[in-house]
Amino acid sequence: MTDTNRNLTQEQVRQRIEQHLASRHRKEKVFRGLGIASVAFGILAVLVLFTDIISKGSGAFVQSAIQLEVTYDPLVLGIDKVDEESLTWANFTGVIREALRERFPKVQSRSEKRELYSLVSSGAPFTLRKRLQSDPELLGKTQTVWLTADDDVDTFVKSLSDSKEGFRGRTSDQKAEWIQQLIDSGELKKRFNTTFFTQGDSREPEQAGIRAALLGSFFTLLVTLVLSFPIGVAAAIYLEEYAPKNKWTDLIEVNINNLAAVPSIVFGLLGLAIFINFFELPRSAPLVGGLVLTLMTLPTIIISSRAALKAVPPSIREAALGLGASRMQTIFHHVLPLAMPGMLTGAIIGMAQALGETAPLLMIGMVAFIVDVPTGITDPATVLPVQIFLWADSPERAFVERTSAAIMVLLSFLIAMNTAAVLLRKKLERRW
The missing domain is CATH 1.20.5 (Single alpha-helices involved in coiled-coils or other helix-helix interfaces)
Structure with missing residues (x-):
C-alpha cells in the first residue's frame, strides 16, 4: 500500500x-x-x-371483376363454327362491347362508348375464347360471366374503402358513376386474384402474374444447387482432409475468403464474359443464371462445409483409422455424416442468398420482358427479384401493389429457407 x-x-x-x-x-x-x-x-x-x-x-391478392350477360352471337363473332382457326379470328371484343352497351343503353356518343369499353380489361376477350373453346355449344347462347376489370377501375374500387371519393386518377366522373352503379347492383365485386399466381408478366397490371418468375427462380436455383453443393463439399473435404499445409493452400484459402466478399455484380460480369460471350450459351436462361449463382455461392458453401468438418472431433478420425479404416472410409463413413447437418445449413443459406440476388442476373439478360412460362433450364426466363425490379420501374399505379405483393412472396420463401436451416441445424446438430 x-x-x-x-x-x-x-x-x-x-x-x-x-x-x-x-x-x-x-x-x-x-x-x-x-x-x-x-x-x-x-x-x-x-x-x-x-x-x-x-x-x-x-390489394394485389384480390382483383375487381365485372358481371356481364354475354351473348356468343355468330354474327358479332364473325364465325359459324368453333375450331382453332375460327377462334383465332373471332371478334370477342365486339361481343364484350355489345354486352356493355346492353347494360348501359343510355350511352350513345363515341367518347362515352370509349369510356364504357375501358371498364373491362383488354385481356377479357381471351377469357371468352377459352370458354367457347372448352364448350362449343355456347355459340349462339347467352352466358353470365365475370370478366376482369381494367386496372384503373380496380384501383378506383379499392380506394373507395379508404375514402368516400376514392382515387380517381384517369377515371372520369361518368366512369365513376357507372362503377358505383355496378357496385350497388352487385355486378362488380372484388375476388381472389388467381391471375397473380397463374400467369406470366404483362404490360397490363390486371393481367400480370408471377408464375413465370417463380418457375424461373426454381429452375435457376435447381441448377445452382446441383452444381454448387457437390463442388463446394468436395472442395471443402480436399482442403480440410487432404491438402498439405503450405503457402499454396494458404493462398487458396485466402482467395476463397476474399471471393465471399466480392460484389455480386462482378460474378455477373464474369458470367457474361465466359458463359455467354465465350461459350455462347443462351441469354436470359436459367442455365446461365444457375452457373453465375453457382460461382457466387461456392465460397459460402465451402467455408461453411470446412467449418462443419473442423467441428468433428479428431477422436472420430483416430478411432476409425485405429480400427483399420482407410482415409476415404474414415471421411465418407464417419466424418462426413457427422458434418452433413452443418453443410446442409450452409447450403440452404447460400441458396437463400442466391434467391434474392438481382445484380448478377441483370448482367446476363434475365431482365428481359418474359411473358411465356418457362418449361426448362434453357427457355428464356426471369426470376422473382428481377420481376420486382421491372414492376417497380413501371409507371402504372396498379403495379405498386403487384411489386409489394411479389416482395411478400419473395420474403416468404427467404424466411422459410432460413427457418428450415435453423431447424435443421438444431435437429441434426450434435454437441461434443
Missing part, C-alpha cells in the same frame, strides 16, 4: 470502493440500455418495413 492509502480511514476506503462499483454498474446499465435500444430500433425498422409492404401489397 502507498503512503496515501495508509492515511485513509476504513470508512474512506469503503466509500471509494462503493463509488467505483457504482460507476461500473452505471456503465453496465448504459451499455445494456444501448444494446436493448439497438435491438428495439432494428425490430421497429423491420415492423415498419413489413407494415408498409403488406399494406401496399395485400
Whole structure:
C-alpha cells in the first residue's frame, strides 16, 4: 500500500470502493440500455418495413371483376363454327362491347362508348375464347360471366374503402358513376386474384402474374444447387482432409475468403464474359443464371462445409483409422455424416442468398420482358427479384401493389429457407 492509502480511514476506503462499483454498474446499465435500444430500433425498422409492404401489397391478392350477360352471337363473332382457326379470328371484343352497351343503353356518343369499353380489361376477350373453346355449344347462347376489370377501375374500387371519393386518377366522373352503379347492383365485386399466381408478366397490371418468375427462380436455383453443393463439399473435404499445409493452400484459402466478399455484380460480369460471350450459351436462361449463382455461392458453401468438418472431433478420425479404416472410409463413413447437418445449413443459406440476388442476373439478360412460362433450364426466363425490379420501374399505379405483393412472396420463401436451416441445424446438430 502507498503512503496515501495508509492515511485513509476504513470508512474512506469503503466509500471509494462503493463509488467505483457504482460507476461500473452505471456503465453496465448504459451499455445494456444501448444494446436493448439497438435491438428495439432494428425490430421497429423491420415492423415498419413489413407494415408498409403488406399494406401496399395485400390489394394485389384480390382483383375487381365485372358481371356481364354475354351473348356468343355468330354474327358479332364473325364465325359459324368453333375450331382453332375460327377462334383465332373471332371478334370477342365486339361481343364484350355489345354486352356493355346492353347494360348501359343510355350511352350513345363515341367518347362515352370509349369510356364504357375501358371498364373491362383488354385481356377479357381471351377469357371468352377459352370458354367457347372448352364448350362449343355456347355459340349462339347467352352466358353470365365475370370478366376482369381494367386496372384503373380496380384501383378506383379499392380506394373507395379508404375514402368516400376514392382515387380517381384517369377515371372520369361518368366512369365513376357507372362503377358505383355496378357496385350497388352487385355486378362488380372484388375476388381472389388467381391471375397473380397463374400467369406470366404483362404490360397490363390486371393481367400480370408471377408464375413465370417463380418457375424461373426454381429452375435457376435447381441448377445452382446441383452444381454448387457437390463442388463446394468436395472442395471443402480436399482442403480440410487432404491438402498439405503450405503457402499454396494458404493462398487458396485466402482467395476463397476474399471471393465471399466480392460484389455480386462482378460474378455477373464474369458470367457474361465466359458463359455467354465465350461459350455462347443462351441469354436470359436459367442455365446461365444457375452457373453465375453457382460461382457466387461456392465460397459460402465451402467455408461453411470446412467449418462443419473442423467441428468433428479428431477422436472420430483416430478411432476409425485405429480400427483399420482407410482415409476415404474414415471421411465418407464417419466424418462426413457427422458434418452433413452443418453443410446442409450452409447450403440452404447460400441458396437463400442466391434467391434474392438481382445484380448478377441483370448482367446476363434475365431482365428481359418474359411473358411465356418457362418449361426448362434453357427457355428464356426471369426470376422473382428481377420481376420486382421491372414492376417497380413501371409507371402504372396498379403495379405498386403487384411489386409489394411479389416482395411478400419473395420474403416468404427467404424466411422459410432460413427457418428450415435453423431447424435443421438444431435437429441434426450434435454437441461434443
